[in-house]
Amino acid sequence: MESVSESTPPARETAIDWAAYRKDFPILDQQVHGHPLVYLDNAATSQKPRAVIDSLVRYYERDNANVHRGIHELSNRSTDAFEAARKRAARFINAPAPEEIVFTRGATEAINLVASAWGNANLKAGDVILLTEMEHHSNIVPWQLLAEKTGAILRYLPITADEHILDLSKLDEVLTDDVKLFSMVHISNALGVVNPVAELCEAARKKGVVTLVDAAQSAGHCPLDVQEIGCDFLVVSGHKMCAPTGIGFLFGRAERLNRMPPYHGGGEMIATVDYFKSTWNQIPHKFEAGTPDISGPIALHVAMDYLDKIGRENLFKHDKELSQYAYDRLAEVSGCRLYGPKQGRAGLVSFMLDDVHAHDVVTIADRYGVALRGGHHCTQPLMKKLGVPSTARASFYFYNTHAEVDRLIDVVHEIKKFFGS
Amino acid sequence: MFDDLTDLYQQVILEHAKSPRNFRVMEDATCVANGTNPLCGDNYTVYLKMDGDVVKDASFQGSGCAISKASASLLTAAIKGKTRADVELLFDKVQNMVTTGEADESVGKLAAFAGVHKFPARVKCAILSWHAAKSAAQGIAETVSTEEPAE
Numbered sequence: 212m213e214s215v216s217e218s219t220p221p222a223r224e225t226a227i228d229w230a231a232y233r234k235d236f237p238i239l240d241q242q243v244h245g246h247p248l249v250y251l252d253n254a255a256t257s258q259k260p261r262a263v264i265d266s267l268v269r270y271y272e273r274d275n276a277n278v279h280r281g282i283h284e285l286s287n288r289s290t291d292a293f294e295a296a297r298k299r300a301a302r303f304i305n306a307p308a309p310e311e312i313v314f315t316r317g318a319t320e321a322i323n324l325v326a327s328a329w330g331n332a333n334l335k336a337g338d339v340i341l342l343t344e345m346e347h348h349s350n351i352v353p354w355q356l357l358a359e360k361t362g363a364i365l366r367y368l369p370i371t372a373d374e375h376i377l378d379l380s381k382l383d384e385v386l387t388d389d390v391k392l393f394s395m396v397h398i399s400n401a402l403g404v405v406n407p408v409a410e411l412c413e414a415a416r417k418k419g420v421v422t423l424v425d426a427a428q429s430a431g432h433c434p435l436d437v438q439e440i441g442c443d444f445l446v447v448s449g450h451k452m453c454a455p456t457g458i459g460f461l462f463g464r465a466e467r468l469n470r471m472p473p474y475h476g477g478g479e480m481i482a483t484v485d486y487f488k489s490t491w492n493q494i495p496h497k498f499e500a501g502t503p504d505i506s507g508p509i510a511l512h513v514a515m516d517y518l519d520k521i522g523r524e525n526l527f528k529h530d531k532e533l534s535q536y537a538y539d540r541l542a543e544v545s546g547c548r549l550y551g552p553k554q555g556r557a558g559l560v561s562f563m564l565d566d567v568h569a570h571d572v573v574t575i576a577d578r579y580g581v582a583l584r585g586g587h588h589c590t591q592p593l594m595k596k597l598g599v600p601s602t603a604r605a606s607f608y609f610y611n612t613h614a615e616v617d618r619l620i621d622v623v624h625e626i627k628k629f630f631g632s
Numbered sequence: 633m634f635d636d637l638t639d640l641y642q643q644v645i646l647e648h649a650k651s652p653r654n655f656r657v658m659e660d661a662t663c664v665a666n667g668t669n670p671l672c673g674d675n676y677t678v679y680l681k682m683d684g685d686v687v688k689d690a691s692f693q694g695s696g697c698a699i700s701k702a703s704a705s706l707l708t709a710a711i712k713g714k715t716r717a718d719v720e721l722l723f724d725k726v727q728n729m730v731t732t733g734e735a736d737e738s739v740g741k742l743a744a745f746a747g748v749h750k751f752p753a754r755v756k757c758a759i760l761s762w763h764a765a766k767s768a769a770q771g772i773a774e775t776v777s778t779e780e781p782a783e
Contacts, residue, residue, distance in 0.1 A: 568697035570672050571641075574751065578637050586672050600673025600695060629637075630646070630698070 229529055232521070232610045235260040239610060246580030249615045254400045254428060254559050254606030255584055256450045259514075263453055266513040270506045278505055279479060279496070289505055296508035297495070303515045304426075304445060305436040306462050313461040313468070313495040314508055318427040319349040321446035321461035322394070324498060325423055326353035328471040329444075333421075334391055336362025341385055341393040341420070343368045343377055344596055345402055348589040350394055350425045366390070370596065374552045375402050379410075386414060392421045398428035401588040401602070402551035403534060403559040405429075412441040421467070427451055427459075431518060432558060432608075433527040443467050449507065453514035458507030461498075468494040475500040526609045530558030533607045537616045544623055550597060559606035561588075564623065567630045569601040575629055576603075579622045639747030640754065641698065644706075649698035654691040654708035661691075663771055667764030669756055674700045678708075678764040685715045687769065697757050699748065704761035706742055711765060719769045723762050730758045 233239050236258045241248050250258060270292070276285035278293045294309070301309045315321040334340070340354045344367045351365075358365055368385050369378045386393070393415040397408050412422045423444040426435060431452020437445050444463050450456040463471075473480055473491055477500030482490040491497045518526065537560045541547050546565035564572055569585030576583045584604045587594045594601060605619055658679035668675045674696030681689040690708040695701075711719050725736045726745065733749035735742075748758045 568672075570697040570754070570757065571699070574640070574754065575637065591670075591673075594673065600675070629641070631650075 227521075227525055227529070229609055230612050233612075235262070235517075236610055237261060237264070243580040243582070244578050249581040249611075249618050251605040251607065251611065251615065251619060252582045252584045253608040253611070254451070254588075254604065256456065257431065257453050257608050258610070259453055259455065260517055262517055263455070263510050263513050266510045267455065267506050270509050275505075277502055292509045292512075293503070293505055296512040299512045299515050300447075300460050300508075301462075303435070303519070304430070304447070304462055305438055307438065308465060310494050311462055311465050311468065313463065313498040314503055315446075315459050315461055316457050316504070317448040317450065317459035318425060318446040319353075319448075321444075321459060322349055322423070322425065323353045324461055324474045325444050325446075325463070326357045328474045328498070329421070329467065330354075330357040330363075330392070331360065332470075332472055334361040334363045337389065338363045338391040339366050339387065339389045340364070341366050341368065341390045341415075343395050343406070344370045345375070345377070345399045345404060345590065345593050346394075346396055347400055347425065347427070348591070349427075350396060350423075351592065354392075354394065363391070368395075370593075375550055375597065376404050376552055377406055377411075379407075382411070382414060386418060386420065388418065390415075390418065390420050392423065394423040394425070396425040396428070398426075398432065398557045399551070399590075400428050400559070400606075401561055401590040401593055401604070403556035403561070404551055405433075405555065405557050408442065409440045416441060428557065431514075432523070432530055434523045437462055449511040449514065453517055454511040455507055458504050458511050460511075463494075465494065468498070471498075473500070474498050477501040479503075521609060527557075529609050530607055531556065533611055533613065533616060534558045534560055536613060537605055537607070537619065540616065540620045541623065544620070544627070546627065547623070550599075550602060558608065559604055561602040561604045563599060563602055564626060565630070567626065569603040571630065572603040572623075572626055575626045576619075576622050579618075579625065581619055581622050583619075636747065636750050640751055642744040642747065644741060644744045645698065645702040648702035648705040652692075652701055652705035654705065655693065656691050657693050658689065658691045661689075663768040665764040665768035667694075667760045669696070669700075669760055672697065672757075674757065674760055676700065676704050676761050676764060678704070678761055678768050680711075680765070680768045682716075682769070685717075687711050687714050687716075687719065690765070692761060692764075696760070697754075699745075699754055699757040700760050703745060703758045706744070707761050707765055710740065710742055711769075716769045720766060723766045726762055727759055730755050 238258050274288040276289045278290045297312045298309045300312045371378045398405050408424050415422045422442045424442045426445050427448045430447040447459050449458040480492050480497050480500040482492050534556050548563045550561040573583045573585035586601045661679035662682045663680040666677050676694035679691045690711050692704045725739050729735045729746050730748040733746050735746045745758050
């Protein structure tokens, strides 16, 4: 098989030299099992550019101090950088105010924060929490915990049988008067479906239903505007968009956050503390108890700058082009079953090869240096719905190339040969 | 270059994955146990017909990857005629083999799984049905999981 470095990507309409960005990612330049690494597991986590990695070192070498507490120079620098990151995050999703950004460990913690702080204060027995059938476990389980506590009921907007997109014809049927919250994924990590979140939020808003958008897969891949989407809450994970693991944020409309009780108790989130009673700090600090991850937001700031320099519109176009190319080429492989929409998918493709189990597909691909994900992608209910225990998934980012997709297809043929299918 | 791949997917494993032996529900089983790996969706039921202390018959049903299916297939063949104590002894030998790569002479065809130790992520696939068989032989009819659920 031809190695990646030797093949030339076919000419595309876009003038951006996407392969040139690979130089910014030290990790991509390596051999795995004797082959050039082809990293196609970006939906699990993206790789980090040199600028982001350097920002961590720079912070710990020059500025490290606790935030919001000190008077000294280093503490001021840390606090300024931390709050600058908050402003940058607000700008990244066009939030009206920086106070509407609460730093969390990621999208999962952000959803748990809303489920706990908003949910416990606002839901009662019989209230309905509306989700979709393509949610990640992180947007199912926190609501199950909340439902157990409050007596609220979970309901799901179904997906269609053919292309596995949301069945909008069923929306009126499920969005009834007893629905109090509608939490939905923007881009499905298992199917690559891009959901019409603005349309869904508008329908919910008309009925006075609070909305949450899970933007874990979309924030680093396409432009996001919370005012255009019209959601109450939106959650983001930094590590899927070039930032380190362990940092993400919650956007919440100020009027919602202001009326929510705290999530965790501790330092920073208080205004005054008495032995028997305390009062709370203003938002967003009310939700940020204890010494936070400081280098995380600072590195996330660098990642957001990096992505916006490329332009998320451009990036999304490239993602979609690659995944369409992969989809079309996989569709030509006999015995390859594909999931999700035929057109307009985000940058990932879920597939099965004949009766070869996804883990066998991924094990062989790995030996050719191709990193795929095989499993249920933290969407067990969805897999059950699709009638498969698991799928193999290739997920792309802007540093992936058409040559890498070609390499994937070559490897898929090798896998078929290996299992004699 | 792919020696370790052919170590993992030895011919006997590929063959058993394609045409598993004793792949049926056993209506008159005396002991049944389920083995599941929630991380990848592998799910097998192992059926045993015990005659006192001896495994008279063994079969299995379910789905999963090539490694787990071949392992279940070879297991059912390997434990027929063995006593409970033999099954447990064999379990220990298989577990040791898939984690260290060292195959005891007495394991016979099961030695095909020695290559699994080079693929730490796949050890669970190879040992899944053995956990189920061990439970079944002990008469514990429950689902054994590769992941320990919290109480």
